[in-house]
Amino acid sequence: MEIKKAIILVAGYEPNLSPYTDQMHQCMFKIGNETVLEKSLSHLSNCGIEKVVLIVGHKYEVIKEKIGDKYKNIDIKYIINEKYQSTNVLYSLFLAKEETNEPFLLMDGDMIVEEDFIAEMIKYPQENVMAVDFSDQNKENIVVSKILNNSKIVEIGKHIKKLDDENFARFLGISKFSKDFANKLLTQIQIFINENKLKTIYEDAINELLKTETVNIFNSRKYNWFEIDTITEFEKAKKIFGDTENLKAKAFEFGADDAYIILPQELVFDDRVILQCFNCKNFGVKHTCPPHIMDVDFEKMIKKYKKGLLVLVKFDSSIDFAKARLESTNKLHKILLQLEKVAFSQDNHFTTSFIGGSCKLCPNGCAEGSCRNTAMSRIPLESTGVDVVETLKKFGIELKFPAKDLIYRVGLLLIG
Ligand code: SF4
Numbered sequence: 001m002e003i004k005k006a007i008i009l010v011a012g013y014e015p016n017l018s019p020y021t022d023q024m025h026q027c028m029f030k031i032g033n034e035t036v037l038e039k040s041l042s043h044l045s046n047c048g049i050e051k052v053v054l055i056v057g058h059k060y061e062v063i064k065e066k067i068g069d070k071y072k073n074i075d076i077k078y079i080i081n082e083k084y085q086s087t088n089v090l091y092s093l094f095l096a097k098e099e100t101n102e103p104f105l106l107m108d109g110d111m112i113v114e115e116d117f118i119a120e121m122i123k124y125p126q127e128n129v130m131a132v133d134f135s136d137q138n139k140e141n142i143v144v145s146k147i148l149n150n151s152k153i154v155e156i157g158k159h160i161k162k163l164d165d166e167n168f169a170r171f172l173g174i175s176k177f178s179k180d181f182a183n184k185l186l187t188q189i190q191i192f193i194n195e196n197k198l199k200t201i202y203e204d205a206i207n208e209l210l211k212t213e214t215v216n217i218f219n220s221r222k223y224n225w226f227e228i229d230t231i232t233e234f235e236k237a238k239k240i241f242g243d244t245e246n247l248k249a250k251a252f253e254f255g256a257d258d259a260y261i262i263l264p265q266e267l268v269f270d271d272r273v274i275l276q277c278f279n280c281k282n283f284g285v286k287h288t289c290p291p292h293i294m295d296v297d298f299e300k301m302i303k304k305y306k307k308g309l310l311v312l313v314k315f316d317s318s319i320d321f322a323k324a325r326l327e328s329t330n331k332l333h334k335i336l337l338q339l340e341k342v343a344f345s346q347d348n349h350f351t352t353s354f355i356g357g358s359c360k361l362c363p364n365g366c367a368e369g370s371c372r373n374t375a376m377s378r379i380p381l382e383s384t385g386v387d388v389v390e391t392l393k394k395f396g397i398e399l400k401f402p403a404k405d406l407i408y409r410v411g412l413l414l415i416g
Contacts, residue, residue, distance in 0.1 A: 008037070025062070110173075142170050260309070298384035
């Protein structure tokens with residue numbers, strides 16, 4: 001199913017963000033050089049979307065003046081919800097009924113997501129998909145979905161409160177629908193409108209359709225997303241989306257198998273991790289490992305950075321484990337040094353990185369006395385006290401031990 005169109009809902013007024021939203025819709029808030037909406041449009045353009053329908057209302061003239069009728073490769077169409085103060089997103093979507101005659105993405109305009117999130121969702125094999133997050137907090141006023149077999153949504157709405165169970169997840173306001181599903185959805189929306197349920201959300205109409213239709217989940221756990229419903233969330237989003245997105249793309253270009261943007265404050269630290277160094281056969285040998293590394297509060301220092309990028313490489317170790325150990329560490333090490341260079345050129349003068357596993361740059365092992373190459377050697381992430389296993393769980397990755405057939409190496413780039 002090819003997707004060339006997106007419908008973005010940016011009509012409503014958000015009183016929680018007043019006085020900022022008195023002047024503009026929150027999609028006009030700036031992150032770096034772009035507004036939130038421009039960022040979404042850039043991502044959509046890079047993902048092959050050719051037409052975007054913006055359902056506008058509150059302060060729509062600000063949006064129109066900024067975005068115009070064409071943004072990058074995207075044709076922009078505006079539909080005005082004049083009744084945005086007395087209606088909700090269901091009515092906004094109803095106004096776009098002429099635009100639902102082909103598969104499309106449906107997005108809440110106050111969501112900020114990574115480009116990979118959108119790209120992956122477009123590629124997702126199922127036709128009708130809604131993005132959810134299983135790890136989200138118990139917040140008020142969110143749309144929760146009940147999920148069957150970790151794949152199919154069986155119920156959705158703000159009425160569902162139970163989030164402390166693996167069968168419940170938060171809906172993130174981004175969906176992909178086929179033409180056929182959209183037709184049925186619009187028919188259901190029409191029924192609600194005929195009943196004058198104008199304050200209803202479109203998820204309520206979807207909830208009705210779930211009795212007969214299949215909607216799958218898109219588990220967005222490994223991507224960063226933010227909903228601008230509070231200034232704190234917006235400040236967090238501003239920190240995480242900036243040059244980290246560019247560095248993430250570079251990480252893949254340099255050969256990483258995965259990369260995750262993280263706030264250093266979200267890394268999991270545990271003193272017991274450093275105890276493992278004492279059990280290592282190289283304890284006391286490596287110049288960049290305990291007990292030779294400087295005696296500083298790594299947690300405090302690392303958390304001073306504004307942004308981080310976890311970089312992963314995976315190596316098949318089923319045939320030659322020793323070779324895979326060596327090559328995986330060195331590959332990751334090289335990627336991180338390249339990323340440091342890029343970050344430095346982006347004016348991040350404090351940038352540094354931590355490798356995965358002990359430094360193996362010298363083919364015959366560490367030199368006696370002191371390190372041969374302090375400019376290039378780096379400290380293992382584990383020896384700073386970061387619990388890599390628990391940290392990766394935040395991105396849905398479960399590392400299993402012992403690692404027999406597959407070695408994961410995880411490093412961290414810090415910037416800001
Ligand atoms: S650069 Fe060489 S001497 Fe320095 S820590 Fe790495 S392997 Fe050891």
